[in-house]
Each structure stands twice: as C-alpha cells, then as structure tokens.
Amino acid sequence: MDAAIEFQDVVAGYGDFMILNKLKLRATRGKITLLIGPNGAGKSTVLKTLFGLLKVRQGRVLLQGEDITGASARDLLVKHGVAFVPQGRNLFGQLSVYENLELGGITLGTRITRERIPEVLSLFPRVQERLHSAASSLSGGEQKQLEVGRALLLRPRVLLIDEPSIGLSPLVVQDVFRLLRKLADEQGVTVLMVEQNVKSALKMADDAIALEAGRLVLHKPADELLADPDIERLFLGGGHVPAAIA
Numbered sequence: 001m002d003a004a005i006e007f008q009d010v011v012a013g014y015g016d017f018m019i020l021n022k023l024k025l026r027a028t029r030g031k032i033t034l035l036i037g038p039n040g041a042g043k044s045t046v047l048k049t050l051f052g053l054l055k056v057r058q059g060r061v062l063l064q065g066e067d068i069t070g071a072s073a074r075d076l077l078v079k080h081g082v083a084f085v086p087q088g089r090n091l092f093g094q095l096s097v098y099e100n101l102e103l104g105g106i107t108l109g110t111r112i113t114r115e116r117i118p119e120v121l122s123l124f125p126r127v128q129e130r131l132h133s134a135a136s137s138l139s140g141g142e143q144k145q146l147e148v149g150r151a152l153l154l155r156p157r158v159l160l161i162d163e164p165s166i167g168l169s170p171l172v173v174q175d176v177f178r179l180l181r182k183l184a185d186e187q188g189v190t191v192l193m194v195e196q197n198v199k200s201a202l203k204m205a206d207d208a209i210a211l212e213a214g215r216l217v218l219h220k221p222a223d224e225l226l227a228d229p230d231i232e233r234l235f236l237g238g239g240h241v242p243a244a245i246a
C-alpha cells in the first residue's frame with residue numbers, strides 16, 4: 001500500500017491524559033479515508049496530532065514515508081502540504097469572502113494568493129457570487145465550502161477534515177462530499193476525514209478506519225463495511241446513537 005499517512009505506535013493526548021494509545025494506522029495516498037468510532041474514541045485527536053497541534057509523546061508520524069513527528073502546524077502546512085479544516089466555523093465573519101481567502105493564503109504572499117483565488121472559487125459557484133459579502137452572511141454550507149476553499153489555496157497534498165457536515169442540510173453535505181471525491185480523484189489529494197454521517201460518508205469514501213479508546217479496531221474498504229450487517233455495532237462501539245448513522 002502506498003501510505004501517505006502513517007502512525008507508528010503513537011501516544012498523544014491532553015495534559016497527562018493520553019487518548020491515542022500506541023495507535024497504528026495508515027491512510028493510502030490519493031484516497032479518502034474515513035475515521036469512525038464512538039464518541040471520545042480519539043478521532044479528532046488523530047487529526048490534531050497529525051497537524052502538529054498535539055505533542056507526540058511516543059511513536060512516530062510519517063507523511064509520504066518522511067518522519068514528521070514533532071513538526072509544527074506551520075511547517076506541515078507550508079513545507080509538507082497538509083491542510084486542516086477543523087470542526088465548526090473558522091472564518092473571520094466580519095470580513096468578506098475574498099478577504100478570508102486572502103488571509104488563507106498569507107503564507108503564499110499576495111501575488112500568488114490572488115492568482116490562485118479564481119481557481120479555488122471556480123469549485124464553488126455560490127461562494128463566488130458572494131465574493132464581497134461578509135463571510136458570516138453565507139449559509140452554513142457556503143461557509144464550509146469557503147473554509148475548504150481557503151485550505152485548497154495552499155494546494156495541499158493531504159487534507160484533514162473534521163466533521164464537515166455539522167449544521168448542513170443533506171443536500172449540501174452531498175456537495176461537500178462530491179468536492180472531496182473530486183479532489184482525491186482528479187488531484188490525487190489524500191483525505192482523512194472524521195464524519196458522524198457515517199453511512200453517507202462511507203458511500204463516497206475509499207477506506208474506513210474504526211477507533212476505539214485510541215486504538216485501531218478495524219481498517220477495511222468502505223464498501224465492504226457498508227455491506228457489513230454488524231455496521232451499527234462497529235460504528236458505535238456497542239453504543240446506540242441511531243441518529244448518528246441515519
């Protein structure tokens with residue numbers, strides 16, 4: 001397997017409380033890998049650790065075979081082509097769509113950023129129509145598209161995305177998923193995603209990794225998991241949150 005991302009026995013957490021428990025995982029280059037598992041399993045923690053926001057206490061993190069353990073978020077973004085779209089709203093609401101994009105490209109310099117903005121906007125026609133509106137006036141889905149667009153300005157090779165569907169209508173969720181599919185298929189971007197809309201996400205993902213208590217419990221093709229009659233138990237670690245898999 002051509003691993004874009006590899007965790008080798010990674011231990012990481014918050015303060016003295018370790019969440020990832022000698023975690024081993026691999027995500028294939030140019031594919032969409034979905035991280036699933038019960039609440040608190042450590043899914044978001046994987047993304048934060050990979051993006052250098054949490055310290056790796058033990059083990060190694062590799063990107064395209066290169067050891068990036070301990071690299072800062074800035075270096076990951078600028079030198080290694082990793083972009084992170086966190087949960088929730090992360091825009092400057094009072095600033096315009098265009099200004100938010102300009103800020104997203106701050107590490108590139110103004111000239112390159114301005115050259116790239118049209119190419120990013122071409123992916124999001126509805127956002128393009130609102131270029132000079134305050135970001136906070138966009139719908140939830142448009143705001144999420146703008147966040148993804150802002151990350152794409154840096155032409156990432158790896159996109160980490162945490163629960164993009166929160167607060168979005170099912171149709172808009174499909175738009176976001178289609179976009180991720182396009183990035184993987186046409187640009188070879190590796191996507192690692194956490195998403196509570198598990199069934200819809202599995203329909204467009206390539207692989208699924210299930211975590212439980214900071215360890216990997218399953219890694220298989222998304223379509224195989226979708227066909228597994230034990231799917232609810234696997235997703236929820238024996239819990240029962242039917243709305244999460246509707």
Ligand SMILES: Nc1ncnc2c1ncn2[C@@H]1O[C@H](COP(=O)(O)OP(=O)(O)OP(=O)(O)O)[C@@H](O)[C@H]1O
Nearest residue numbers: 014017019037038039040041042043044045046194
């Ligand atoms: N900033 C923080 N400080 C302390 N503990 C945290 C922090 N963020 C998360 N945790 C704890 O780490 C554990 C794993 O959290 P994480 O967000 O990675 O889980 P998750 O699998 O993404 O869950 P969910 O599906 O609920 O989003 C949880 O017990 C959570 O309470």
